Amino acid sequence: xxxxxxxxxxxxxxxxxxxxxxxxxxxxxxxxxxxxxxxxxxxxxxxxxxxxxxxxxxxxxxxxxxxxxxxxxxxxxxxxxxxxxxxxxxxxxxxxxxxxxxxxxxxxxxxxxxxxxxxxxxxxxxxxxxxxxxxxxxxxxxxxxxxxxxxxxxxxxxxxxxxxxxxxxxxxxxxxxxxxxxxxxxxxxxxxxxxxxxxxxxxxxxxxxxxxxxxxxxxxxxxxxxxxxxxxxxxxxxxxxxxxxxxxxxxxxxxxxxxxxxxxxxxxxxxxxxxxxxxxxxxxxxxxxxxxxxxxxxxxxxxxxxxxxxxxxxxxxxxxxxxxxxxxxxxxxxxxxxxx
Amino acid sequence: xxxxxxxxxxxxxxxxxxxxxxxxxxxxxxxxxxxxxxxxxxxxxxxxxxxxxxxxxxxxxxxxxxxxxxxxxxxxxxxxxxxxxxxxxxxxxxxxxxxxxxxxxxxxxxxxxxxxxxxxxxxxxxxxxxxxxxxxxxxxxxxxxxxxxxxxxxxxxxxxxxxxxxxxxxxxxxxxxxxxxxxxxxxxxxxxxxxxxxxxxxxxxxxxxxxxxxxxxxxxxxxxxxxxxxxxxxxxxxxxxxxxxxxxxxxxxxxxxxxxxxxxxxxxxxxxxxxxxxxxxxxxxxxxxxxxxxxxxxxxxxxxxxxxxxxxxxxxxxxxxxxxxxxxxxxxxxxxxxxxxxxxxxxxxxxxxxxxxxxxxxxxxxxxxxxxxxxxxxxxxxxxxxxxx
Numbered sequence: 001x002x003x004x005x006x007x008x009x010x011x012x013x014x015x016x017x018x019x020x021x022x023x024x025x026x027x028x029x030x031x032x033x034x035x036x037x038x039x040x041x042x043x044x045x046x047x048x049x050x051x052x053x054x055x056x057x058x059x060x061x062x063x064x065x066x067x068x069x070x071x072x073x074x075x076x077x078x079x080x081x082x083x084x085x086x087x088x089x090x091x092x093x094x095x096x097x098x099x100x101x102x103x104x105x106x107x108x109x110x111x112x113x114x115x116x117x118x119x120x121x122x123x124x125x126x127x128x129x130x131x132x133x134x135x136x137x138x139x140x141x142x143x144x145x146x147x148x149x150x151x152x153x154x155x156x157x158x159x160x161x162x163x164x165x166x167x168x169x170x171x172x173x174x175x176x177x178x179x180x181x182x183x184x185x186x187x188x189x190x191x192x193x194x195x196x197x198x199x200x201x202x203x204x205x206x207x208x209x210x211x212x213x214x215x216x217x218x219x220x221x222x223x224x225x226x227x228x229x230x231x232x233x234x235x236x237x238x239x240x241x242x243x244x245x246x247x248x249x250x251x252x253x254x255x256x257x258x259x260x261x262x263x264x265x266x267x268x269x270x271x272x273x274x275x276x277x278x279x280x281x282x283x284x285x286x287x288x289x290x291x292x293x294x295x296x297x298x299x300x301x302x303x304x305x306x307x308x309x310x311x312x313x314x315x316x317x318x319x320x321x322x323x324x325x326x327x328x329x330x331x332x333x334x335x336x337x338x339x340x
Numbered sequence: 341x342x343x344x345x346x347x348x349x350x351x352x353x354x355x356x357x358x359x360x361x362x363x364x365x366x367x368x369x370x371x372x373x374x375x376x377x378x379x380x381x382x383x384x385x386x387x388x389x390x391x392x393x394x395x396x397x398x399x400x401x402x403x404x405x406x407x408x409x410x411x412x413x414x415x416x417x418x419x420x421x422x423x424x425x426x427x428x429x430x431x432x433x434x435x436x437x438x439x440x441x442x443x444x445x446x447x448x449x450x451x452x453x454x455x456x457x458x459x460x461x462x463x464x465x466x467x468x469x470x471x472x473x474x475x476x477x478x479x480x481x482x483x484x485x486x487x488x489x490x491x492x493x494x495x496x497x498x499x500x501x502x503x504x505x506x507x508x509x510x511x512x513x514x515x516x517x518x519x520x521x522x523x524x525x526x527x528x529x530x531x532x533x534x535x536x537x538x539x540x541x542x543x544x545x546x547x548x549x550x551x552x553x554x555x556x557x558x559x560x561x562x563x564x565x566x567x568x569x570x571x572x573x574x575x576x577x578x579x580x581x582x583x584x585x586x587x588x589x590x591x592x593x594x595x596x597x598x599x600x601x602x603x604x605x606x607x608x609x610x611x612x613x614x615x616x617x618x619x620x621x622x623x624x625x626x627x628x629x630x631x632x633x634x635x636x637x638x639x640x641x642x643x644x645x646x647x648x649x650x651x652x653x654x655x656x657x658x659x660x661x662x663x664x665x666x667x668x669x670x671x672x673x674x675x676x677x678x679x680x681x682x683x684x685x686x687x688x689x690x691x692x693x694x695x696x697x698x699x700x701x702x703x704x705x706x707x708x709x710x711x712x713x714x715x716x717x718x719x720x721x722x723x724x725x726x727x728x729x
Contacts, residue, residue: 037441043425099411217459
């Protein structure tokens with residue numbers, strides 16, 4: 001009897017203590033990290049920073065320069081009407097970082113939602129429908145009537161609402177769901193940028209949108225990942241291509257939850273920045289910008305020299321958890337002269 | 341006739357098992373959706389962290405009910421690229437080695453985090469990073485010497501009390517036998533406490549650490565009880581005297597215990613906890629002198645045979661050397677808990693043997709003042725020496 005017990009115990013001990021045997025080792029491959037350390041491995045490489053695999057479902061590359069001007073028509077009095085159709089959902093599970101799946105709540109299927117863009121004085125009409133399982137709204141920053149504020153008029157599951165207001169004031173604003181608990185609705189991804197252009201327009205520039213956000217994938221009230229336009233490290237492994245001596249205008253919106261302060265640091269040049277983009281006089285000339293939740297700034301800068309320049313949160317915790325990227329400034333003049 | 345009744349017995353034994361199998365098949369078998377409700381959450385456990393040249397290595401085990409993929413590795417909550425061998429997919433109970441290239445700093449605390457495919461981060465911390473010990477002659481010698489110093493030397497010193505015990509009258513002798521019982525009882529509880537501490541800090545919950553200790557302790561007690569009894573029974577027909585048989589069992593029990601002590605010291609050295617390991621070494625050395633006494637006590641009524649005493653001392657002390665090697669080179673929380681529990685069970689068995697012996701020596705009574713005083717004093721002495729650890 002004792003012998004049987006001993007045998008059972010020893011077999012179960014072996015089962016637990018000796019790791020499960022896996023497939024035979026293959027050819028070792030060299031894994032070189034971006035900090036210059038190299039190891040030989042036969043296993044898998046998990047590297048969200050130097051990711052080279054297939055693109056994820058959400059493409060921060062196209063989001064960067066994608067502006068939704070709406071369906072344009074002209075009213076009898078000459079006012080431009082811009083109509084947008086926005087659908088909220090809360091059932092999508094998206095690969096937010098390579099291999100990491102998270103339940104995102106979305107406007108039109110993406111985090112951030114589409115960048116809504118109008119000109120000062122346009123009539124903006126948003127046909128909002130809620131296809132989620134919870135109540136959602138669209139709360140726009142800007143000047144509008146109280147009943148268009150998207151706070152007290154919860155839109156229940158299956159519900160619809162039409163938000164209508166004139167685009168004012170000029171500047172960079174945002175929209176987000178304002179249903180309680182707001183933190184939860186924002187943290188899951190219900191937000192986007194809203195730009196009101198001045199009637200006379202702005203100087204010609206290469207325009208980019210950066211929505212600074214984070215992902216609390218294990219719901220402990222702390223962000224596991226940080227990013228510009230959701231996917232951590234995306235612009236690190238896919239640098240943003242720009243040209244030297246060309247005006248770059250970056251629309252930077254901070255919608256980060258849980259951390260009270262976020263910031264933006266630019267390498268190799270300095271920018272003029274315009275808080276909320278409402279004024280024509282820059283608030284400063286700097287390479288650092290500190291923003292609290294809901295704050296946004298328009299940045300204008302140029303690169304003098306070609307090359308790879310980082311931009312990232314100078315709060316390095318954020319940058320080492322994904323909020324880091326690079327501009328690849330190409331010398332366009334030189335290229336032209338090369339071709340000649 | 342006899343064959344038929346055997347057949348019936350087998351059937352009556354297997355019948356309920358077969359019914360149970362049918363119930364399990366109904367609950368969990370293919371095609372049933374009976375238990376498919378509720379949430380299943382992944383769970384992984386980082387079992388070990390090693391620091392090697394330019395690299396931090398973590399061994400992770402899938403302790404949850406479902407398969408997981410490891411997707412992100414981090415050091416101090418900062419994401420780092422890493423390699424994972426054999427691959428990043430872990431089936432239930434499977435382990436993998438995560439290798440994070442990292443220029444770590446000696447003596448600095450680190451926490452290593454791993455994130456699963458559902459975005460949940462799991463973490464384990466190390467108080468102070470130190471280079472993983474590599475097996476070489478010098479280190480084997482060093483750890484062996486430490487094992488020798490905490491195991492064999494103090495026990496041999498303790499055995500020198502033999503001639504003192506020999507000169508005692510029967511009442512005083514009973515006192516010292518009871519004193520030994522007190523010492524051993526303390527050691528057994530000490531081992532259990534150590535084991536539960538390790539299981540709480542290092543063993544994943546899935547192993548049910550506390551119940552593992554209970555199970556192994558009782559099993560070890562039962563097995564050694566059976567062996568001990570047959571040894572004592574045989575002693576009636578052979579040259580081995582009964583006191584020698586008891587001393588031998590005490591030495592074996594203490595041997596298991598010292599293996600556990602060696603593990604603790606070796607692991608402390610491997611983890612670079614120099615201050616702690618110095619304390620452990622001095623503490624165990626003082627503590628273990630009393631073990632020599634415990635071995636010597638039952639033998640004191642027989643003729644002094646130096647060679648036998650030395651042999652018993654070696655049986656009890658040598659495992660400490662093996663313990664420091666195992667603890668230093670391949671510390672495994674699971675096997676440490678198992679060995680400590682075996683030690684506890686072994687000591688309980690020895691306690692029972694000595695109590696039986698005392699009863700025979702003192703006409704079947706234990707309510708003798710010297711016996712009660714002896715046990716109590718033994719516990720107190722051990723408690724006081726344990727403060728050094």
